[in-house]
Each structure stands twice: as C-alpha cells, then as structure tokens.
Amino acid sequence: MSLARKILFLLVFFIFLNIYSIYGFDYNSYFEEKSNTISFVKSDDNFLDKIKNYFKQEEESKFLELVLEKKSGVVVMSGVFPKQNDAHKIADLLDVNREGDYKYEENIIIDEHLITELTNLITPFKDFFSDDSKIVVSNNEVILKGELKDANYKELLNTIISRMNIDIKNELSDEIKAEEVIVLNNEEEKVEEKIETPVVEEVVESKVVDIKSQIEELQSKINNILLEKKITFERRSTELTADSKSVVEDISKILKEYPTLNFEIAGHTDSRGNDDLNKKISQDRANSVKNLLISFGIDENRIKAVGYGEEFPIAKDDENGLSETNRRVEFNILGE
Numbered sequence: 001m002s003l004a005r006k007i008l009f010l011l012v013f014f015i016f017l018n019i020y021s022i023y024g025f026d027y028n029s030y031f032e033e034k035s036n037t038i039s040f041v042k043s044d045d046n047f048l049d050k051i052k053n054y055f056k057q058e059e060e061s062k063f064l065e066l067v068l069e070k071k072s073g074v075v076v077m078s079g080v081f082p083k084q085n086d087a088h089k090i091a092d093l094l095d096v097n098r099e100g101d102y103k104y105e106e107n108i109i110i111d112e113h114l115i116t117e118l119t120n121l122i123t124p125f126k127d128f129f130s131d132d133s134k135i136v137v138s139n140n141e142v143i144l145k146g147e148l149k150d151a152n153y154k155e156l157l158n159t160i161i162s163r164m165n166i167d168i169k170n171e172l173s174d175e176i177k178a179e180e181v182i183v184l185n186n187e188e189e190k191v192e193e194k195i196e197t198p199v200v201e202e203v204v205e206s207k208v209v210d211i212k213s214q215i216e217e218l219q220s221k222i223n224n225i226l227l228e229k230k231i232t233f234e235r236r237s238t239e240l241t242a243d244s245k246s247v248v249e250d251i252s253k254i255l256k257e258y259p260t261l262n263f264e265i266a267g268h269t270d271s272r273g274n275d276d277l278n279k280k281i282s283q284d285r286a287n288s289v290k291n292l293l294i295s296f297g298i299d300e301n302r303i304k305a306v307g308y309g310e311e312f313p314i315a316k317d318d319e320n321g322l323s324e325t326n327r328r329v330e331f332n333i334l335g336e
Contacts, residue, residue, distance in 0.1 A: 061107040061108070061109050062107065062108060062109065063108070063109050063111065063138075063139055063140045064079065064080070064081065064108055064109065064110050064111065064137060064140075065079050065080040065137065065138055066078075066079035066080075066090075066135075066136070066137035066138075067079055067134055067135070067136050067137075068094070068096060068122075068125070068134065068135040068136075069132070069133070069134045070125065070126070070129055070130070070131050070132065070133050070134075070146070071131060071132070072131060073126075073131065074097050075094075075096040075097060075122065075125065075126055076096065076097045076099065076100045077090070077091050077094065077096045077097065077098070077100040078100040078101040078102065079100070079102065079103070079137075080103045080104070080105055080108060081102060081103070081104055081105075081108060081110075082104065082105070082106065082107075082108040082110070083104055084102065084104065086110060087102045087104075090110075090115060093115060093116075093119060094115070094118060094119055094122050095119075095122060096122065111140055113165075113166075114137070114140060114142070114166055116316075117164050117165055117166045118135070118137070118142065118166075119316050120160065120163075120164055120314060120315055120316065121135065121142075121160070121161075121164070121168075123312060123313055123314070124153075124156070124157055124160055124312075124314070127312065128148055128149060128150075128153040128156075128157055129146055129147065129148060129149065130146060130147040130148070130149050132146060133145060133146020133147060134146055141167065141169060142166060142167070142168045142169065143168075143169045143171055144168060144169070144170050144171060144172055145171045145172065145173075146172060146173070147172065147173055148172065151212065151215070151216075152215065152219070152332055152333060152334070152335075154216070155216065155219040155220055155223050156223075156330070156332065158223075159223055159227070160314050162227075163314070163315070163325070211261075211335060211336060214258055214261060215261060215333045215335055217258075218254065218255075218257075218258045218261055218263075218333050219331075219332075219333045221254050222251055222254060222331045222333075223331075225247060225250055225251055225254075226247075226329075226330070226331070229243065229244075229247050230244075230247075230328055230329075231244045231247055231248065231289065231328070231329040232244050233285055233288070238281070238284040238285050238287075238288045239288065240288060240289070240292065245292060248289055248292050248293060248296070249292075249296055251293070251331065252293050252296035252297065252298055255293070255298055255302075256297070256298070259299075260336050261302070261333055261334075261335060261336060262301075262302045262303070262304070262333075262334045262335065262336065263302065263303065263304070263331055263332060263333045263334055264303075264304045264305075264306055264331070264332040264334055265286045265289050265290055265293075265303060265304070265305045265306070265329060265330075265331060266286065266306055266308055266312075266329065266330040266331070266332055267281075267282030267283060267284075267285045267286035267289075267305070267306070267307040267308065267329055268282055268308050268309070268310070268311075268312060268313075268326060268327065268328050268329070268330065269281055269282050269309050269310050269326065269327055270310060270313070270317050270322055270323040270326040270327050271310045271313070271317045271323075271326075272317070272320060272322050275309060275310065276309075278309040278310050279307050279308070279309030279310075280307065280309075281307070281309075282307030282308055282309050283305070283306070283307025284307070285307070285329060286305040286306060286307050286329065287305050289305070289329055290303050290305040304334070310326070313326045314326060314328075
C-alpha cells in the first residue's frame with residue numbers, strides 16, 4: 001500500500017472514531033453525576049434571568065452624589081458611593097479629607113472623566129474660597145456655592161473653569177466688597193469723632209465702586225490677551241521669546257490706560273525638579289517680565305513680581321511632573 005493511501009486510511013479512521021465518540025456519549029448520565037440541578041432548560045432560564053436583572057439594574061442606576069465643603073480651611077468630602085473603597089479612592093485623587101459623611105448604595109455610576117477634571121478645581125477651591133463654600137456634584141452636574149475671599153480671584157477662577165472640559169454652574173454669592181469694608185471703617189471713625197459726614201461717605205463709596213470696576217475691566221483685558229497667547233521663555237532660560245516680548249508690549253499699552261492701578265506678576269512652574277529651584281526659576285522669570293514692562297515705560301512702583309514655583313497648579317502634571325499649562329505667567333490686578 002502506498003504512503004498516500006495509508007495517510008488517507010488513517011484520516012478516515014480518526015474521523016469515524018470522533019463521530020462515534022460524540023454520538024455515543026451519555027450526556028444525561030454525566031450531568032446527573034455532576035449535579036442533580038443541571039439541565040439545559042434551567043441554563044436557558046438562568047440566562048433570561050440575567051438579562052432581566054441587567055435591565056433592572058440599568059433602570060435603577062443613578063449618578064454619584066458628592067459634596068466638597070471647606071471647613072476651617074480643610075476640604076471635607078461627603079456623598080453617596082457604591083462602596084467604601086470607591087469613596088477612599090476619590091478622596092485620595094482629589095486630595096481632600098477622608099473624614100466625611102459617606103453613604104453606600106448599589107448601582108451608583110461614577111463618571112471618571114468628571115472626577116479627573118474636578119482635580120483641577122481643588123487647589124483654587126482651597127485657596128480662593130471662604131469657609132462653608134461647597135462644590136456639589138449632582139446628576140453629573142457640578143455646582144459652585146459660597147463666597148470668594150477676594151474679588152480679584154473672580155477672573156482667575158473663570159480662566160481656570162474655561163480650561164476645564166466639564167460644565168460648571170456658578171451659584172457664588174456676592175463676596176464682601178472692598179467698598180463695604182471702607183464704608184465700615186469710615187463709620188467707625190465717624191463714631192470716634194462724633195462727626196456726621198454723609199456726603200463724604202457717598203463720595204468714598206462711589207470712588208471705590210469705580211476702582212473695583214476698573215480692576216475687573218483691566219483684569220479681563222489682560223486675561224483675554226493671555227488666553228490668546230501665553231508668555232513663554234527660551235528653553236532652560238529666563239529670557240522671553242520674541243513672540244512673548246510682543247505680548248508683554250501689548251499688555252504694557254493696556255496698563256498705561258489705568259495708571260493708578262498696581263498689579264502682581266505671578267510666575268508658576270510645574271512640579272518637575274526641586275521645589276526651591278522651581279521657585280527661583282519662577283521668580284527670575286517674573287522679574288524678567290517686570291524689567292521688560294519697565295523698559296516699555298511702566299512705573300516699577302506699580303509692579304510686584306512673585307515666583308510661586310509649583311504651589312498653585314491649575315492642571316494635573318503628568319507622571320514625570322510635566323505640564324505645559326502649569327508653566328505660566330499671570331497678572332493679578334491689586335488695586336490702587
């Protein structure tokens with residue numbers, strides 16, 4: 001017999017053997033030995049039950065309910081979570097106090113994108129907001145409630161929010177205004193001197209309102225310029241790029257329109273490298289912008305240059321501590 005016929009014979013033999021094994025096997029006896037409850041019909045029932053349970057869970061699911069409240073300078077988290085481990089993970093990610101009021105329910109949906117974006121709001125929330133202020137997350141909507149410590153933080157907060165990829169509803173109440181403080185001080189002096197000067201009070205109040213309006217107007221104009229084109233420096237240097245020198249020149253022209261207002265140049269870095277070195281770099285770069293403004297005719301007595309280093313990030317650095325967003329120069333209008 002030739003080799004080809006031998007191979008063909010063996011192939012036919014194995015096919016026949018497989019067919020015999022499959023059709024000759026006693027499945028019922030096998031499953032009875034394994035379990036008295038196993039049957040194909042019951043398996044189908046379980047599958048249908050799983051489908052029903054799945055759709056029932058979908059109907060009962062709801063979004064994460066979360067409240068971040070500032071108390072005595074500390075941000076405390078409360079909310080409704082699927083389980084304790086999820087609550088702790090969120091607290092760690094947001095870098096807030098774990099000692100909050102936690103409740104647990106099944107079928108709670110956590111939007112990871114929303115929580116990640118929320119990390120960009122935590123630092124300004126800690127720094128800009130007064131105690132008893134809140135960040136509320138409800139039905140996948142973020143709501144800001146409370147008061148700002150200073151009116152000058154308003155524009156900076158709006159800039160940070162504009163760079164976030166989530167919708168934020170602003171329900172902030174009017175913060176204590178500068179004109180109210182001055183009027184109160186004026187009233188104290190009036191009691192001491194026992195002199196009634198209502199006309200002077202009206203003039204002072206009107207002047208402060210005008211100054212506040214100028215501050216907001218100037219801050220908005222500068223922020224709009226920096227949103228279009230940020231101030232950058234040559235690689236590993238405190239020397240401004242040619243494009244950034246033009247940006248600073250444009251800002252100097254606007255500053256000349258408000259000659260009585262003082263301002264701060266704030267230098268910021270990302271978290272890569274040594275803290276002290278980052279602070280020094282940010283200070284040197286803020287000084288470079290200050291010196292350039294002086295060369296454009298801005299009175300140096302109006303300018304305060306401060307290097308904050310990596311203290312006030314507005315975005316999350318990557319695993320290497322790098323962030324193009326956090327490496328920035330900002331202008332904060334201080335008033336007269």
